Amino acid sequence: MIGQSSRAYRLFQIFNCVFLIFLSVICVLPLIHLFAVSLSSTAAAEANKVFLWPVDFTMKSYEFVLGQSAFVKALLISLERVLLGVPINMLLTILVAYPLSKESSELTGRTWYVWLFVFTMLFQGGIIPQYMTMRMLGLLDTIWVLVLHAAVPVFNVVILLNFFRNLPKELQEAALIDGAGHWRIMWRIYVPLSAPSIATVTLFTIVMHWNAWFDGILFMNSPDHYPLQSYLYTVVESMETLVQSSTDLDALLEVSDRTAKAAQLFVGTLPVLLVYPFLQRHFTKGIVLGSVKE
Incomplete structure (x- = not known):
């Protein structure tokens, strides 16, 4: 019986590994193909000869893309948005999630507050x-409209407050007995112990700010103030924006619509790919093991 159980568990592990590897390959292959197209010649890309390896290797697409002032400016605007938006989002998320994680006896009307936040997540104006x-606040066409219009992501608040609720209450009771207030308990106990959850929410926030494109088109009156994804949307929709902004005719002969788009899309994806490995290690890290002895 034990042998059958062990054999079934091994088969499950094998199947699980094969299935997860298959899913990973499906997710990675389009990105590899995009990268290969961006490094291939115009003739090879237009003839659909590129799959997972560059054909007639060339860096002309990246030279052309990085030489576009509009692309570089949009990239810097997106970086500025992330550097401003992520700390503001995380600060407000923690400040909202901590009190809402308490029981109704500790925070009067706590249940109503939670339902109010959930309502705003399901129904919007x-x-x-x-x-x-945003117009009445005078924020249109500024970087702050991109940062503040979604300053409190309710979904992230719900994730974090549920994580806070699962932390042992004995930690807070011990801190209160030692004379700590809620402010110190939040920053000295709850936040350090919630590193895996905060890392996950931080990654969600970075991806949200970096991938957002519609708010840039909605709130920016001038294309010169578009963040990267809004700029890429206009380029993917029409190559005219890129062609009209370029004065290098020789480069246009060596770079096609497809290779230029591929290069821009890959550069736009690269920052998130670089950030992910630094946060991924927190996802499976133990948090409160051994912190409380019942």
Whole structure:
């Protein structure tokens, strides 16, 4: 019986590994293909000869893309948005999640507050009220409209408050007995012990800011203020923006619509790919093991 159980468990592990490897390959192959196209010649890309390896290797697409002032400016705007937006989002998320993680006896009306936040996640006022609010605040066409219009991501608040609720209550009780207040308990106990959850939420926030494209088109009056994804959207929709902004005719003969788009899309994806490995190790890290002895 034990042998059958062990054999079934090994078969499950093998199947699980094969299945996860298959899913990983499916996710990675399009990115590899995009990278290969960006490094291939115009003739090879237009003839669909490129699969997972560059054909007639060339860096002309990247030279052309990085030589576009509009692309570089959009990239810097997105970097500025992430550097401003992520700390603000995380600070407000923690400040909202901590009190909402308490029991109703500790925070009067706690259940109503939670349902109010959940309601805003399910039902929104719409684009027009949001645009009018940003306009009345005088934030249109500024970097702050991209940062503040979604300063409190409710989904992340729900994730973090549920994580806070699962932390042992004995930790807070011991800290209160020692004279610590809620502010110190939040920053000295809850936040350090919640590193895996905070790392996950931080990654969600980075991806949200980096991949957002519609708010740039909605709130920016000038294409010169578009973040990277909004700029890439206009380029993917039409190559005219890129062609009209270029004065290097020789480069245009060596770079096609397809290779230029591939290079821009890969550069736009690269920062998130570089950030992920630094946060991934927190996902499976133990948090409160041994912190409380029942």
